[in-house]
Amino acid sequence: MTPSTPKALQTLNIVSILMFVISLGLVFLYAPREAVMGEAQRIFYYHVPSAWVSFLAFGVTVVAGIAFLRTGDHKWDRLGLSSVEVGIVFAVMTLLSGMLWARPSWNTWWTWDPRLTTYAILLLIYFAYLMLRQGIEDPDKRARFGSVYGIVGFISVPITYFSIYLWRTIHPALFGTNDAETKMRMETPMLYTFIFSNIFFAVLYVTLLWHRLRLENDNARVEELRMRASNA
Amino acid sequence: MNSLNNYLKAVLAIARKDLAAEIRSRELVSAMLVFSLLVVLIFNFALELDKSARENVAAGVLWVTFTFAGTLGLNRTFAAEKDRGSLDGLLLAPVDRTAIYFGKLISTLVFMLLVEAVVLPVFSVLYGISLFNFLLFGVILLGTFGYGGVGTLLACMAAQTRTRDVMLPILLFPVTVPVMLGAVRASTGILANAEWGDIAMWINILVVYDVIFVAVAVMVFDYLIEE
Numbered sequence: 212m213t214p215s216t217p218k219a220l221q222t223l224n225i226v227s228i229l230m231f232v233i234s235l236g237l238v239f240l241y242a243p244r245e246a247v248m249g250e251a252q253r254i255f256y257y258h259v260p261s262a263w264v265s266f267l268a269f270g271v272t273v274v275a276g277i278a279f280l281r282t283g284d285h286k287w288d289r290l291g292l293s294s295v296e297v298g299i300v301f302a303v304m305t306l307l308s309g310m311l312w313a314r315p316s317w318n319t320w321w322t323w324d325p326r327l328t329t330y331a332i333l334l335l336i337y338f339a340y341l342m343l344r345q346g347i348e349d350p351d352k353r354a355r356f357g358s359v360y361g362i363v364g365f366i367s368v369p370i371t372y373f374s375i376y377l378w379r380t381i382h383p384a385l386f387g388t389n390d391a392e393t394k395m396r397m398e399t400p401m402l403y404t405f406i407f408s409n410i411f412f413a414v415l416y417v418t419l420l421w422h423r424l425r426l427e428n429d430n431a432r433v434e435e436l437r438m439r440a441s442n443a
Numbered sequence: 444m445n446s447l448n449n450y451l452k453a454v455l456a457i458a459r460k461d462l463a464a465e466i467r468s469r470e471l472v473s474a475m476l477v478f479s480l481l482v483v484l485i486f487n488f489a490l491e492l493d494k495s496a497r498e499n500v501a502a503g504v505l506w507v508t509f510t511f512a513g514t515l516g517l518n519r520t521f522a523a524e525k526d527r528g529s530l531d532g533l534l535l536a537p538v539d540r541t542a543i544y545f546g547k548l549i550s551t552l553v554f555m556l557l558v559e560a561v562v563l564p565v566f567s568v569l570y571g572i573s574l575f576n577f578l579l580f581g582v583i584l585l586g587t588f589g590y591g592g593v594g595t596l597l598a599c600m601a602a603q604t605r606t607r608d609v610m611l612p613i614l615l616f617p618v619t620v621p622v623m624l625g626a627v628r629a630s631t632g633i634l635a636n637a638e639w640g641d642i643a644m645w646i647n648i649l650v651v652y653d654v655i656f657v658a659v660a661v662m663v664f665d666y667l668i669e670e
Contacts, residue, residue, distance in 0.1 A: 335617040346604035367618045374621040
């Protein structure tokens with residue numbers, strides 16, 4: 212018997228949808244047009260929140276990984292896996308929205324800027340995480356390996372960023388202007404819109420994570436039943 | 444003190460076992476070596492290198508060669524144990540599990556350094572660049588150590604998956620970007636006679652990476668070979 216959707220989750224669903232509609236209104240109607248970058252700047256209200264939420268998601272995986280290795284309780288591993296998958300969704304959104312912005316602003320879809328490069332590597336780490344899990348049949352081993360790789364991968368990200376940053380600052384010609392551009396002046400309506408978008412994305416993350424976690428719990432139950440059936 | 448002695452003895456015993464097996468069969472190091480030379484040659488065709496281009500890309504080509512050859516060696520460290528069913532034997536030994544990690548790390552490093560010792564002079568001749576430089580040797584040591592340190596951990600993981608040979612590079616390459624970058628930049632700096640400050644920065648990164656990742660590997664290695 213699958214329990215029906217809990218009341219809290221149903222509420223979260225509705226809150227997420229409402230917040231999405233409100234954020235669209237804020238971004239396109241309330242926030243003023245940015246003087247330097249024009250309309251393209253509006254993509255920041257989704258780009259930045261999805262970027263930090265993706266880091267939050269992968270961070271949750273690290274915490275869940277440590278908790279699993281300590282306790283051996285599989286619910287932590289299911290949380291870690293769910294968070295990675297939701298995190299990848301946000302990361303892909305970040306990458307795509309960034310490219311959409313970069314095309315009119317930098318006149319190219321992609322540059323080898325430290326942030327972009329690190330982010331692409333980060334995404335590859337979590338693709339590797341999913342492939343690793345796919346290649347292991349034993350659920351216990353899968354959980355242990357997933358936890359370890361989730362931790363190792365996340366630790367490497369700041370060092371990767373730092374090393375690429377150093378590499379690029381030696382050749383500053385390409386991206387000297389970059390920082391001045393991102394430090395745009397935020398007017399109050401922009402700031403409110405930005406804060407609201409961030410909260411919206413955090414809520415969206417929790418909602419998606421919860422749905423994904425419930426799915427994973429069902430998966431685990433099916434797997435367990437199948438094991439019991441094959442043993443009988 | 445006595446327990447430390449025993450621990451070191453166990454580490455060395457595992458490394459010695461791998462080295463002895465390699466000395467008898469000579470299959471791994473020779474394969475890594477031939478592969479490395481092939482990579483060096485292929486790069487020459489692929490990049491159409493004239494003299495100035497050769498100097499610019501030498502360090503990059505060198506490190507790509509080392510990492511590819513390293514992957515070849517790492518793939519076998521645990522897979523060979525798994526195939527012969529001798530991993531269980533190792534696990535039964537009454538020593539700390541991390542001794543297995545360090546033993547494997549040592550044998551991997553020896554294999555990689557052997558290959559590098561042969562590739563370096565050949566590379567010098569083929570690319571017309573003198574690579575005999577003690578600072579460069581130091582960077583190669585640090586880079587190989589970092590790569591092997593993470594590689595040994597992930598190879599243990601990859602060997603236990605269904606698609607193991609394919610799995611290792613996918614797991615390993617994105618995590619070892621700082622090693623690659625640090626090693627290539629430091630080597631390029633050394634070959635171009637750059638200022639010490641520019642080189643030292645990259646050596647610092649290599650040292651930091653090596654320390655952090657070997658520490659993490661020791662902490663989590665136990666979880667990879669639990670049965």
